[in-house]
Amino acid sequence: MSARIPPPADLGMWQAVIAAAAGRCQCRGACGRSHAKEGGRCGREHGGYQQHHGGGTVRLLAAPADPASLLLPPHRAATLPKRALAAWCPTCHHGARTAARKTARAVAPAAPDALFDL
Incomplete structure (x- = not known):
């Protein structure tokens, strides 16, 4: 798979999103x-090489x-x-999902099960 081949999904949608992002996370x-070294935005580009997190092509x-x-x-996404x-590069996507999960757990208190509420 070369850097120019998009993933096998809704190619039109994927290509539009990647083009709008100029091929960068x-x-x-x-x-x-903070992505401070890259000016505040992740520097990973589609088809580029990532040194960390297992290396390989982004x-x-x-x-x-x-x-x-x-x-x-x-199905909603x-x-x-x-x-x-x-x-999103896979590393940032994973980090953002993890942070969103932590925030959701901290904000939403555990609701009692209505089936056993007396």
Whole structure:
């Protein structure tokens, strides 16, 4: 698979999101890193090489731009319009999802099960 071959999915949507991002991850710190060395935005580009986290070729993902929306079930995330999507490198995507999960757990108190509420 070369750097120019997109993933086997909705190619039109993926290509539009990656083109709007100029082929670069759009994370600006939602993953928990400041990306200060890259000017505040992740420097990973589609088809580029990543030194850390196992190395290899970077394959950008088209996923919800809002970190809270990264927790949507796949069938709901698939219905989002292009303007609600962003390009993410796998490392930033994972970090942003993890941070969103932690935030969601901290904000939402555990609700009692209504079936056994007396």
